[in-house]
Amino acid sequence: MQISDNWPGYSLDLFTYPQHYYGDLEYVLIPHGIIVDRTERLAKDIMQDIGDNDIVVLCVLKGGYKFCADLVEHIKNLSRNSERFISMKVDFVRLKSYHNDQSMQDMQIMGGDDLSKLTGKDIVGTGRTMNVLLNNIEKYKPKMIKVASLLVKRTSRPDGYRPDYYGFEIPDLFVVGYALDYNEHFRDLNHICVINDHGKAKYRV
Ligand code: IMP
Ligand code: MG
Numbered sequence: 282m283q284i285s286d287n288w289p290g291y292s293l294d295l296f297t298y299p300q301h302y303y304g305d306l307e308y309v310l311i312p313h314g315i316i317v318d319r320t321e322r323l324a325k326d327i328m329q330d331i332g333d334n335d336i337v338v339l340c341v342l343k344g345g346y347k348f349c350a351d352l353v354e355h356i357k358n359l360s361r362n363s364e365r366f367i368s369m370k371v372d373f374v375r376l377k378s379y380h381n382d383q384s385m386q387d388m389q390i391m392g393g394d395d396l397s398k399l400t401g402k403d404i405v406g407t408g409r410t411m412n413v414l415l416n417n418i419e420k421y422k423p424k425m426i427k428v429a430s431l432l433v434k435r436t437s438r439p440d441g442y443r444p445d446y447y448g449f450e451i452p453d454l455f456v457v458g459y460a461l462d463y464n465e466h467f468r469d470l471n472h473i474c475v476i477n478d479h480g481k482a483k484y485r486v
Contacts, residue, residue, distance in 0.1 A: 282319060284310065286435075286452045290475065298470055305480030306457075306470075311449060313471040316431065316459055317351055319448045323429060324355030326446060327399070328367070334425065335368040336399050341414065342375040342392075343468065344403035347460035348431040348448075352401050376410055381464060381485055382455040390417060403461055404432040408442030432456070432473075455481075 290308035298306070340349035353371065360367045374393035390413070400418070405411055411428065418426060428444040436453050457467035458474045466484045467476070 282448065283450045284452065288452070293474075296472060298472060298474075302467065302470060302480070305477060305483060307475040307477040309472045309474050310451065310454070310456055311459075311473040313459065316348075316448065316473065320348065320351045320431070321355045323446050323448060324352055324359055327352075327427070327429065328356060328359050328363075328365075330427070331367065331399075333365065333367075335370075337370045337372060337423075339393060339400040339418070340371065340373045341400060341402045341410075342373050344461045345401050345431075348403055348429075349401035352429060374414070376414065378410055382481065390414065399427045399429065402428065402430040402444070403459075404434065404456070405430045405442055405444055405447070406434045407436055411442045411444070431459070 288310075290310050291312060293306055293309060296309055296312060338349065338353055340346060349371075353369065356367065356369065372393055375391040377391075400414070402411065411430075415426065415428070427446065429446040430444040431448040433444065433447045433450045434453050435450060454475050455463070456473050457463050457476050458470035458472050460468050461473065462468045463476055463481070464484050464486050467474075
């Protein structure tokens with residue numbers, strides 16, 4: 282699903298969102314309900330491709346926790362309502378690379394003890410994070426690795442990584458909400474929104 286560069290988004294007044302973010306956001310890029318509905322379809326596509334294999338879901342924290350939880354929930358529901366039984370394990374890694382709205386050079390990977398076959402991620406921006414993570418996972422020689430990311434940004438950068446499954450391709454904007462943060466703020470916002478200059482200044486570190 283593509284969101285074009287000239288898409289104006291939805292007015293914030295059409296929805297509810299936490300009062301402590303009033304004045305900090307420009308508009309709603311993707312409302313929460315559409316995120317959940319699209320994620321359900323990704324779950325269906327994943328189920329189809331996985332066949333009878335058991336899976337390990339590797340959730341990339343912190344930004345991927347909402348997407349991963351909703352994706353796992355949909356996979357569970359779909360498999361419960363079908364004749365197929367997919368056994369699922371869940372593991373977590375934490376990656377950190379952003380400062381304000383800029384991707385930083387050094388990347389930290391923390392946690393994660395099981396080899397993975399499926400990773401659930403929030404957003405692929407430059408793609409740097411995903412490349413680092415995949416290099417680390419491949420050491421464990423899993424039978425299959427599939428990457429699901431809710432968002433892919435249209436960046437002009439060359440190392441652009443393409444996940445196997447993604448929910449939305451979005452313009453090269455800094456977005457927050459649905460667990461995506463700006464310096465740890467906005468994770469408690471349920472829609473995916475574009476932050477405004479006031480918000481950026483307020484939470485700058
Ligand atoms: P990449 O290395 O540039 O692909 O960035 C990937 C990571 O940076 C993601 O997993 C996010 O946690 C974070 N990130 C990238 N773009 C955004 C954004 O627009 N909003 C919030 N976090 C972002
Ligand atoms: Mg972040």
